[in-house]
Amino acid sequence: MNKQQLAAKIWASANQMRSKIEANEYKDYILGLIFYKYLSEKQTQFAYKEDWEKEDLKELKEEDEETVKHFKGNLGYFIAYDNLFSTWIEKGKDFDVSNLRDALSAFNRQISVKHKKLFDGIFNTLETGLSKLGESAAKQTKAVADLLELIQDIPMHGKQDYDVLGFIYEYLIGMFAANAGKKAGEFYTPHEVSVLMSDIIADHLKDRSEIEIYDPTSGSGSLLINIGDSVARHMDNKNNIKFYAQELKQNTYNLTRMNLVMRGIKPDNIFTRNGDTLEEDWPMFDENDPINSYHALYVDAVVSNPPYSQKWDSANKDADARYRRYGLAPKGKADYAFLLHDLYHIKPNGIMAVVLPHGVLFRGGEEGAIRKNLIEENNIDAIIGLPPAVFFGTGIPTVIMILKQKRENTDVLIVDASKNFIKEGKNNKLQASDIKRVVDTVVQRKTIPKYSRVVERDEIRENAYNLNIPRYVDSSAAPESWDIYASMFGGIPTKEIDELYNYWKAFDGLKSTLFSNKTEVNCELKVDDVNAAIHEHESVQTFISQYNKSFSSFSEFLKKELLDNMLTLSISKQETLLSNDIFKRLEPIPLIDKYEAYQLLDDKWGVMEVDLEIIQTEGFEATKVVDPNMVIKKKDGKDQEIQEGWIGRVLPFELVQETYLKDELQSLRAKERRLEEIGAELEELIDSFSEEEKEEDTFKETGDAFVNAQVTKLAKELKQEEKKNGTFEADSYEFKILAAEKLITEEKELKKAIKEEDTALHNLTKTTIEQLEDEQVYVLLELKWVKPLVDALYNMPMAIVDTLTDKVQALAERYAITYSDVANDINKAENSLASLIGELDGNKHDMEGLNELKKLLKSED
Structure with a gap:
């Protein structure tokens, strides 16, 4: 497996x-x-x-x-x-x-x-x-x-x-x-957050031949390892990376050491310490040899996910070199103490990334003073707002802060990535595309509406050094609004049509094809079939054609990259190479979100990566290996692992069947479809019986299913009777029982045939995989790796066109019925009800009540 x-x-x-x-x-x-x-x-x-x-x-x-x-x-x-x-x-x-x-x-x-x-x-x-x-x-x-x-x-x-x-x-x-609930935060940074931090740091360090990285609250060590992996992609020799890790809790410290050693890191490149980061800074010497081992720890990168808002002892720390330049964090919240510790240990050209609660951006007092000093000293490079509930055990909003010792620019990049995630169980999770979007934004320092902004220091000063993200980046959705003129008189507001500006810019002439001016402020649709008008428009066809042309050679490119080089390509670097090619092809294409394309790649890459690892580890012949399919099943009250057939190590049985065993597969599928039809026919037949008939012993007590044995027994008798007296009357109880028996017999025979064919096809597939020619393997790998990605990417332009179609139709429907129409309908309904009330009769008090209701409902002439 x-x-x-x-x-x-x-x-x-x-x-x-x-x-x-x-x-x-x-x-x-x-x-x-x-x-x-x-x-x-x-x-x-x-x-x-x-x-x-x-x-x-x-x-x-x-x-x-x-x-x-x-x-x-x-x-x-x-x-x-x-x-x-x-x-x-x-x-x-x-x-x-x-x-x-x-x-x-x-x-x-x-x-x-x-x-x-x-x-x-x-x-x-x-x-x-x-x-x-x-x-x-x-x-x-x-x-x-x-x-x-x-x-x-x-x-x-x-x-x-x-x-x-x-x-x-x-x-x-x-x-x-x-x-592990809340305890999880003590030792684990979610992989996606770790990758996000690692990729930002790796880009900063990508030109260095030797690198030292440090995590002062290392937990399981996974965050440190991920940075090492990201950095190693840019280096020729991963043994030129040194790892420093410090952790307070003994059992978690043991996890750090185990994790680092098992990743194949040379022991000489691992430096670990079990200690209190805030109370005992990383020692500048080895306790066993203090004179000859003096070495102040300044590294290329520091990364940390410290415990949030932890109490600490700030007494007598004023002279501590880590804090004296910026100030002491309050006793009840050590967040800035951890940050300043990290900052102190990076080299002048180094970088650090730290995860902290959102409050560090705006809380006042001692924290506000430290934040002001960091801004004036020009240390804060970027702030990234994360989605809530991305960390196990806590739903509080968190941020990643990127700091450097020396920077040329004096601005701060603020990114609000809090809206980009998928739900997974109780937690939110960053997708690969979410991570890449953030990393690209930080590396390129891009300003993107409702997502990120480069903020000058003077603006931060004007805000009293408050770095709360919503002050600078408004990522909230635009409030829903209704145009009062269009609501009263109909038509589609011109300003709402103009909000689709990106589409009109990409599809030249489409706007004028769809709409004509009704008044100065609103328009009306010129076409009856919006879907056809958009999809058949010349500019839309050109857009699709341009996209298809850009990706026309993509399939061949993938085959060369993945199939021709499967034994030698660098798996860790290959996804980046593929994404770079996709991004290049998308450069001249408007409207397509390149990060959606990247997500499509990443979704498919997971399958390719596993296969490539197996092939590179075990050789090309692994593609022709079939393994026992082991499953856990209860036997004698205990869970036991048993074999249920076979499974291809690389090649899925179904793919092999669809490609090389089509006739056998189609025969089996036809029988399975007929079996489903029989089930539907039996249900329909059961519904045709009366409730009284369902009381017979041919039905189960629930009345929703036949007792097959009783149906068969009765049918045998009925057939004898039919020979004597002729065919039963249509829709009679007897006639329907004979129909049921025929279906039940066919169903039984089909189930037996399906089981036999399924077993035979399964065994034939096993033999087929084991006897595949190399050329056939390449065909199957193309179908498994290349075709799904190519197909997914080719669907992207049509998705854009469909989205525009939905938006235009929604606009038209939104104002199709005016307020006047609604008011008239209500008026008619009230008058009608008033007339009906006039026909009612009752006692004195009833009539007084009805007459008052009529006055309220009856419209005045």
């Missing part, structure tokens, strides 16, 4: 195993064991490179000091054979939780001095929390054994961009965060 399927399977199983343990705690067990498996297999792979044979691994013992020294010198740690993850798996039922306890204790003894900070105590959370997995050693053993079995299939070696382990680790962290 691919990495997404494997990650989802592990999460589903882990979630079932979790029982009463909170997600925030359970993650420490499963993620800790994944890390231990990683270290075990990394050591095994190192041994094989050193010409050890599999049988030799049993000689990995602590007593062999020379071997231990050699392994520790190269890996930073040593694990004896008995403590290897693979050894535990081989033990099977003989595994005991004590094996894990002994192994973790031994690991702490066998860390090299050089890597003590990186590995020391990294398994403390796992080790001390084992007791929560069960009241007895037997229950703990069972829980750990289940976890070992769960994660044993995760591959721990990568090739090119096939980072399976990293993906699964990140996936599990995200899923645990989503299920």
Whole structure:
């Protein structure tokens, strides 16, 4: 299975195993064991490179000091054979939780001095929390054994961009965060927000050959890793990136270290610290060698998502180099303390990005003074307003602030990205197109109506250094308004037609084709069929033709990029290359939103990326591999994994059937369609029976379905009777029962035939995939990768035309009925009702009431 399927399977199983343990705690067990498996297999792979044979691994013992020294010198740690993850798996039922306890204790003894900070105590959370997995050693053993079995299939070696382990680790962290409520914010920044920050920083650093990045509130380390990934796309050697991470909470600090190590980052490039960022700044020296290790930490980029509005001790901090230039944050809100810490640690040509609550933009007091100093010192480069509820556990509005030590310009770019998101469960999520729109806006410092604006410092001064986003960017939707003249006299207001200016500019002459002037201020439609008039107009046809011409070679371009180069292309860079080509083709085309096009690409890229990773990792022959389709089903009251047929590792069965097994597929589909028809015919037949007839034993008690056996039995008798006495009268009970029996028999035979054909087609598809010629694989990959994207992009111009059609028709309908028409209708209805009231009779009081109502309803002449 691919990495997404494997990650989802592990999460589903882990979630079932979790029982009463909170997600925030359970993650420490499963993620800790994944890390231990990683270290075990990394050591095994190192041994094989050193010409050890599999049988030799049993000689990995602590007593062999020379071997231990050699392994520790190269890996930073040593694990004896008995403590290897693979050894535990081989033990099977003989595994005991004590094996894990002994192994973790031994690991702490066998860390090299050089890597003590990186590995020391990294398994403390796992080790001390084992007791929560069960009241007895037997229950703990069972829980750990289940976890070992769960994660044993995760591959721990990568090739090119096939980072399976990293993906699964990140996936599990995200899923645990989503299920951990408010506690999630302590260790996880949503992937999309992380990517947004990373891409902005990466663009700033793209020309540097060596880079240092720092996260002072690192959490799981995912934010730091994403920046490393983004920066690495612009570098020839990713080993030229150094990572600095500081985290206060011990268990979260362990996550940071594990995550960094498992991403294949050289241990020498990882610098971590378990400490209070505000109370204890990153030390300028190693505590073990303070004289010879002096090194002030100034980095190329700082990124952080600190805890929001946290209390802190600001006493005696006035002289702290981090704060003395700008001021001290209030004791009840440490937001600016974190920001100033970050700013202090970036180089003069560095950049920082920090996530903070929206209040930091406008709150007064000490925060207002700090904000003023930051603006006057020209440090604030950009402010990005995020959608609400993008972070787990909190719905408060948040912003990303981008700051630099030195800038040439004195303005501030303000972006309101709060309206761009999709809903996913309880949370809002940034789409790939939302992220790219923000990044492009920040990098290019673009002013876009209702989205972003470059604000000069003088304007900010006039606003008393208040940076509240709505003061500068109004992203609210225009209020709905009605034209009073058109409401009274009809016609379509000219000003509302002119609001479609972009369309009239793109479609020359279309406006005059659709509308004619009625008065100075309004128009009327000239055409009866708006849809036809727009779609057939010459300018619209030219627009579609121009678009199609621009993308005429796109299919061939994709085939060359993806199919011809599938084994050698850089997966991490390919989506950017494709999007750049799409954007270039769209440059001369009006009205098309290039970010919508980018979203179409990203939606399809997810499929291509998985396939390319598999092909580059396993070779082209992986396209012809068919795997067992394993599903979880209940058996004997327990969830068990069983095989249900087969599934193509790369090529979907349905695509192969539609391409190379059309006759067999069409035969099966025809039978399935007939089966649906029979179901509808049976429902119609049941409705034709009377309620009394439905009381017969040929119907179920509910009266909405036949008892098939009884229908068959009765029909047999009726056929005998029919032979004697002739055909039953149409619409009689007997006639309809015979019709039902015929349909039921056909349905039964069809179900049997469908099952047999479906099984035969499934098996034939398996054989077909395994025996495909290379040329056939290329055809299928084109259909899977290229055609869906090309088709989606080719639909874009027609969507624009349809949108205009809807807008014009809505305008026409809006004022089709005037207020005068409505008033006259009401008047007629009231007079009619008054007349009807005059025909009523009643007692004295009733008549007085009716006469008064008539006076109110009756119009005056």
